[in-house]
Amino acid sequence: MSATIKDIAKAAGVSIATVSRVINQLGGYNEETGKRVIAVARELGYRKNESARSLVQKTTKTIGIIMPDVATSFYGDITKGIEDISFEHGYSVILTHAGSRGSRIRESLNLMGERRVDGLIIVSVELQAEGIELLLSLGIPHILLSTKTASEQVPYMKVDDYGAAYTAVKHLIDCGHRFIGMAGADPEDAIAGVPRMEGYKQALSDCGLKVDSHVIKTGDFSFDAGKRAMQAFIEEQAPITAVFCVSDEAALGIISACYERGIRVPDDISVVGYDNSKVSQMSIPPLTTVAQPLYEMGRAGCLELIRSIQGKTNIVSKVIPHELVIRQSVRKIL
Amino acid sequence: MSATIKDIAKAAGVSIATVSRVINQLGGYNEETGKRVIAVARELGYRKNESARSLVQKTTKTIGIIMPDVATSFYGDITKGIEDISFEHGYSVILTHAGSRGSRIRESLNLMGERRVDGLIIVSVELQAEGIELLLSLGIPHILLSTKTASEQVPYMKVDDYGAAYTAVKHLIDCGHRFIGMAGADPEDAIAGVPRMEGYKQALSDCGLKVDSHVIKTGDFSFDAGKRAMQAFIEEQAPITAVFCVSDEAALGIISACYERGIRVPDDISVVGYDNSKVSQMSIPPLTTVAQPLYEMGRAGCLELIRSIQGKTNIVSKVIPHELVIRQSVRKIL
DNA sequence: TTGTAAGCGTTATCAA
DNA sequence: TTGATAACGCTTACAA
Numbered sequence: 001m002s003a004t005i006k007d008i009a010k011a012a013g014v015s016i017a018t019v020s021r022v023i024n025q026l027g028g029y030n031e032e033t034g035k036r037v038i039a040v041a042r043e044l045g046y047r048k049n050e051s052a053r054s055l056v057q058k059t060t061k062t063i064g065i066i067m068p069d070v071a072t073s074f075y076g077d078i079t080k081g082i083e084d085i086s087f088e089h090g091y092s093v094i095l096t097h098a099g100s101r102g103s104r105i106r107e108s109l110n111l112m113g114e115r116r117v118d119g120l121i122i123v124s125v126e127l128q129a130e131g132i133e134l135l136l137s138l139g140i141p142h143i144l145l146s147t148k149t150a151s152e153q154v155p156y157m158k159v160d161d162y163g164a165a166y167t168a169v170k171h172l173i174d175c176g177h178r179f180i181g182m183a184g185a186d187p188e189d190a191i192a193g194v195p196r197m198e199g200y201k202q203a204l205s206d207c208g209l210k211v212d213s214h215v216i217k218t219g220d221f222s223f224d225a226g227k228r229a230m231q232a233f234i235e236e237q238a239p240i241t242a243v244f245c246v247s248d249e250a251a252l253g254i255i256s257a258c259y260e261r262g263i264r265v266p267d268d269i270s271v272v273g274y275d276n277s278k279v280s281q282m283s284i285p286p287l288t289t290v291a292q293p294l295y296e297m298g299r300a301g302c303l304e305l306i307r308s309i310q311g312k313t314n315i316v317s318k319v320i321p322h323e324l325v326i327r328q329s330v331r332k333i334l
Numbered sequence: 335m336s337a338t339i340k341d342i343a344k345a346a347g348v349s350i351a352t353v354s355r356v357i358n359q360l361g362g363y364n365e366e367t368g369k370r371v372i373a374v375a376r377e378l379g380y381r382k383n384e385s386a387r388s389l390v391q392k393t394t395k396t397i398g399i400i401m402p403d404v405a406t407s408f409y410g411d412i413t414k415g416i417e418d419i420s421f422e423h424g425y426s427v428i429l430t431h432a433g434s435r436g437s438r439i440r441e442s443l444n445l446m447g448e449r450r451v452d453g454l455i456i457v458s459v460e461l462q463a464e465g466i467e468l469l470l471s472l473g474i475p476h477i478l479l480s481t482k483t484a485s486e487q488v489p490y491m492k493v494d495d496y497g498a499a500y501t502a503v504k505h506l507i508d509c510g511h512r513f514i515g516m517a518g519a520d521p522e523d524a525i526a527g528v529p530r531m532e533g534y535k536q537a538l539s540d541c542g543l544k545v546d547s548h549v550i551k552t553g554d555f556s557f558d559a560g561k562r563a564m565q566a567f568i569e570e571q572a573p574i575t576a577v578f579c580v581s582d583e584a585a586l587g588i589i590s591a592c593y594e595r596g597i598r599v600p601d602d603i604s605v606v607g608y609d610n611s612k613v614s615q616m617s618i619p620p621l622t623t624v625a626q627p628l629y630e631m632g633r634a635g636c637l638e639l640i641r642s643i644q645g646k647t648n649i650v651s652k653v654i655p656h657e658l659v660i661r662q663s664v665r666k667i668l
Numbered sequence: 669t670t671g672t673a674a675g676c677g678t679t680a681t682c683a684a
Numbered sequence: 685t686t687g688a689t690a691a692c693g694c695t696t697a698c699a700a
């Protein structure tokens with residue numbers, strides 16, 4: 001089908017070694033020869049076979065990304081960051097979803113192993129002991145983004161969820177709110193669920209407010225979870241004046257439910273989101289939210305990874321600073 | 335480093351051929367032998383080398399996706415559809431961005447060629463003559479999603495932009511609107527720009543309304559483009575009662591600008607979006623929008639592609655039906 | 669049921 | 685400056 005260096009060699013009257021040298025610009029060949037080879041290659045429509053190259057060089061120039069199966073803009077931003085850096089460094093990105101609740105994680109990791117990706121980025125999925133073991137057994141440089149594990153051997157880059165939640169809730173308190181609900185809390189999620197709940201609780205109790213579990217609505221990061229939470233608050237006539245959400249989408253769910261009942265944000269109730277994803281700027285009103293620098297995290301994480309691949313250096317875990325972006329979804333009381 | 339079939343063969347006291355047979359479950363070997371080989375493989379932590387397999391079988395079991403460099407939920411949905419089907423059929427997805435305005439398209443295509451992807455999906459990017467030629471020269475089965483080309487040789491799957499725009503604007507007219515603006519129109523975009531403008535104009539003139547170019551704001555699909563458009567409308571005191579947007583994000587931009595000025599949607603002005611992306615349900619008010627079945631399009635397109643890869647059949651282009659999703663951003667006038 | 673050996677398209681070593 | 689040739693790890697006739 002497609003021409004190989006053998007074909008070029010024959011047509012140009014040189015050896016395959018020379019063709020290889022020319023194509024890879026390794027030098028050590030006559031300029032004349034070079035030109036001739038290039039010309040023939042072009043004429044034959046030659047295209048390098050990456051599989052062959054990978055086989056002998058033992059490097060595929062690919063980076064694998066494993067992420068949850070949800071398709072929020074959260075992941076779009078991170079992916080873009082990763083792809084940008086990868087591209088700049090000559091790496092391709094191979095993407096796979098981990099399935100709902102990580103159901104496909106095992107297969108995903110095996111797949112990445114068989115494809116011999118040079119590096120592996122795992123976004124937002126919570127790895128269990130089994131997963132960690134498998135990951136380590138791959139012997140592939142890796143980094144977790146926006147998640148972490150119990151193991152010290154797995155480097156990560158993420159914001160401090162506990163601290164970020166604390167900051168967000170503290171802000172609400174500083175604005176005069178005394179009864180603050182929480183939406184989308186997932187007590188089964190040890191990474192992004194529990195710490196945010198703890199941060200929420202701690203902020204409350206540090207300020208002498210009591211924690212009322214009735215006003216903590218469990219769920220996930222989705223719009224629907226937020227909506228359901230607000231509907232519950234309304235039904236129960238919860239005496240809250242503000243709600244802290246685990247994601248921007250959940251926050252939009254809150255706002256949406258309010259809109260349906262004629263409750264005004266922030267006049268009647270204040271809302272704080274989490275992520276500073278694109279939708280947080282697009283919402284009505286624009287969301288006050290905890291900023292996770294997603295695109296930058298994708299870039300930085302990928303860069304670390306590539307460094308580690310090339311220099312065999314170890315990646316050190318890093319907690320990246322969060323920031324509260326004040327927009328208009330929180331009302332100051334008094 | 336990692337064990338090969340050779341290592342297994344030696345350790346199990348069989349030939350590499352037998353190991354290969356066992357690993358690929360090709361049958362024709364003693365059950366005993368099979369068990370022994372499996373055991374040894376497991377013990378050695380064997381992992382198949384896809385590059386080697388690809389090299390001899392001349393198929394990489396990968397599908398390439400090329401998409402614009404923006405990270406909207408639009409692409410997340412399509413990507414998820416593609417990845418789901420790919421995964422089900424044993425293909426991996428390799429992702430690359432085409433750069434702004436397709437600046438990286440040439441490199442992207444070459445990359446996909448060198449990686450010998452079995453199939454190629456190009457999403458939303460407008461291919462010029464040069465790009466088409468390159469694509470065809472690759473000799474790789476392909477399909478365009480949500481875009482098309484001048485060439486009949488490049489199959490696509492997309493909605494009828496002209497018709498969809500017509501439907502949307504007609505709906506506005508049916509609701510009693512007589513002065514309708516348009517936001518995000520891109521006259522340089524022959525695929526998603528011009529046809530939507532034409533559909534808009536045609537609907538207007540078919541209903542005896544005149545087309546006023548002052549009220550067509552150019553831009554792109556972004557939130558900011560929508561916002562700028564609305565700001566211009568306000569500044570110019572354009573006498574419009576509704577605006578048709580080229581994307582949901584642009585529509586949110588319109589709503590956002592209105593919110594800032596205290597203009598109510600849909601009471602003071604009606605808005606129609608395009609895409610039925612996730613944000614359209616999350617907006618306040620929920621957007622009436624043209625539905626492009628993104629996730630399904632990803633699935634269907636990928637399925638067609640895989641069929642074409644496996645059966646060598648030709649993909650026939652398909653215009654998929656659009657639908658107007660009525661929500662709450664349009665007001666009926668009388 | 670099993671083994672031998674010839675590729676697949678490259679890179680890379682060693683001679684010439 | 686060039687060319688033979690041996691890998692790389694696998695699949696796949698063909699033989700045994």
